[in-house]
Amino acid sequence: MTLLDHAVIWHVYPLGATGAPTRDWGEEAHAHRLPRLIDWLDYVVELGCDTLLLAPIFDSVSHGYDTLDHYRIDPRLGDEADFDRLIAECRSRGISVLLDGVFNHVAATHPMVAGGGPVKRDGDGNPVGWEGHGDLVELDHSDPRTVDFVAEIMEYWLARGIAGWRLDVAYAVPTDFWAQVTDRVRATYPDAVFLGEIIHGDYLGLIHDGHLDTVTQYELWKGIWSAIQNVNFWELDHALGRHNEFVQGGFMQTFVGNHDTDRIASVVGDAGAAVAAMLLFTLPGVPSIYYGDEQAFRGEKGEGFSTDDDLRPTLPDTPAGLAPEGEWMHALYRQLIGMRRRHPWLTRARVEVTDKQNEHISYTVTDGEHRCEVTVTLQPEVTAQIRFDDGEDATFTW
Template sequence: MAWYDEAIFYHIYPLGLSGAPKQNAYEKPVHRLNTLLPWITHIHNLGCNALYIGPLFESVGHGYETTDYKKLDSRLGTNEDLTHFVKECHKQGIRVILDGVFNHTGRDFFAFKDIQANRENSRYRDWYCNVNFCGNNEYNDGFSYENWGGYNLLVKLNQRNPEVKNYICDVIRFWVNEFDIDGIRLDAADVLDFDFMKALRQTANEVKPEFWLMGEVIHGDYIRWVNEGTLHSVTNYHLHKALYSGHNDHNYFEIAHTVKRLYEMGGNRPEGLKLYNFVDNHDVERIYTKLSNKAHFAPVHVLMYTLPGVPSVYYGSEFGIEGKKEYGSDDSLRPKLNLEDYKDAIISNPCTALIAALGKVRAAVPALSYGDYQQRVLTNRQYGFTKSWNGCTVAVTVNNDDNEADFRVPVDSSETYIGTLTGVKVQPENGQIHVSVKGNFGEIWVPESALNEEPVTVPAETAMPKEKIVKDTVEQAEKNIADNASAKETSAAEPLAEIPLEVPAETGTSTTPDVSDIPEKKDAKVLDLNKPYEEMSVEELQAAILEKLSKNGPVTDQMRKDVADNVYLNSLLNWVKSFQ
């Protein structure tokens, strides 16, 4: 077990959070990194024990066009500032990983400047890919070269060049010796050379015990990157997409099947593929912006903190702030924030309170970090699973409907279970717990004996606005975890929406799909389930989904109703594709 197995990350884009200028004039250092020191205590109070911060090193603009790998960006301060910052993080029990931008450099990097000056005679001409002195570019260099993403501002390094490989490995050694960092997030890892990554892993194994390498990978079979020879983890973009679209479309099947596919990819073992889970970051829109129903902030984050993987919160999203890509700019995703504006957020802001509560629950219940995942309940709007470790079985239930929902979840214990976010207690019957979850919420059910009983200071109760999320706050979670033996039973939080809607009762089950369950239409055509999904009608997609469901187990009448109620073509298309 390493520190990253129990990590809860906080993610900071420092140039944005500190309000640094967009362009670097390479002038006298301005100590903006020091203004972020108060955030370390905030990160600790949220229950996070690891920080991913970057990019940090000298660059001309957004930080990913590196000018000097061994110098803190002058817009942020000096190397001494970074050494002090990491030391302060370590004092509060927070590990630190930095951005390693090793696929490309900026045009102001010394090796590229030497090529500009000496052309064919430069000893660095082979440090970059496909340098062609018969070509040219928009900068009128008199030569061309391979870039990243179509941007000549980002010059692609030749990672197969032994000098480049050794130089980057020396950079990693320098960062550990100079700043005492605990790991690196590899930018654009999905286009890095695999032999190059193996060299980085060997260096990581040498420089510091449990030095963590996490790579930015968008698509593909993650196990190609995550293994003993290359990286410890990669960014889980598959789950990121499923978490917001699965709620927007009321489609928990998309989330569950994504989790199933990734868990199988790791050999159906909790330690097989520990991915870096997130709902937003510096490159994608804020989760609060992307959610059609803002109340889904709660079940989304309950899932992120409890599904297999390592959870991460992007700075500001714990406050429920908005952030949308506009006119091709990421500026609104990377805003300057004043922590003083949110000084009481853990008490007064329900989004922040929930994040802090989830951090305490995860830290108190090791089964959430190490447990074996088993899916237990799945409909469009309800999802339940268990995680079992060292004799402790934890149950997680989420509900994306506006109405309260009942769950029956198998557990391995006969002792009383407590809902760590609401304080509700239930007694297992016949190997199951029968629980209710309020609309647009979730709960983590833990055997009382498994909870941390160390005393925790409980903040004073504060009223919370309904339009944000739910009334459950961190004080209830702290109380349940800290002293469950003497805790009194409390009622669950009030639902966000007080709309009098009926929840259909479950009825019998069937093992085979029946396309006759799809409502008849006067102009109904013969259903063709053999053509591409993109060419199917609503009725054909509904029938195809029922067919897929039947292969995973009994199809209940409620499941048929969920399918029939969904008449949105794009939603059905996403749903049926989630089975693949």
């Protein structure tokens, strides 16, 4: 059994959650903000999660995905002592920690760019920007030095107590590169977990050829919110057919929101967000909760430099500061996660749609020994029913 067999992930964006500035900041912005997350760890456990996924925490220019030094905690968050304290507090509560590794590109001002490091260069020797972003430079994944560079970073933080890595834009990196790196790292850390980000493409190819453990299941995310928003469960039926194929070949990280997407409650409303949560925790996969979705947070992508600010909000100092309006969703998440905890077989199960109309869907989830039946209706009222073969059941009306 691996971590992913039982993981329920709480995904947080530390720079935003702790109130760190992301633009035009100087030394006056340096602060020990990372320990603020410690006051949220009991909340994470009480929610039912056992894994904390941290968006970038390394020294960077602005938003964290423009790294300057992979061995240094971003000074806006603190230092390594703060990190060690957070890891120790997580360990004492049985929480595993995954870090977000940006290994496709670095900031254009990263020392290796001017210092002859392994970055892509054009015919004139100029650094190659990533997808038109002049402030980001692609690493050269055909250069053996890049394997050393990435593997050594991974091993350094694994030695400091993390359980594994989320691999940012893993789809943009050759799969054989990931295979080289993960094989090397697992020689020392055989239980390390590797989660690859992929939006469109060959999900199972990235897992199998890249020797990863799981990938982001964006197809299911799209199928869930679109089916609810458009009252058209035929799209979800298609996505579940694909999902069924994927989960037979590997773990799938499932989610209804993350740091790059509009908040689910902003897209489909409160009742729709409740349905999305119910789907998330009754379908096969490794469920991941983006911080605040369990409180019905709102947020939509904007335009310009602040495009993602609303998606990455500051948390109160402690959970006691949360608005009471979100408690009903929090209670629902706790109920659904508790149900998930009592039926861990769901992670590797199969799903089959047994009935569907535009406004209605029924499906069964089985693993050969266990069975769960789910029915969701969006009109004339929003209802859901869950029945397990061990007698546990729940009915909801929103």
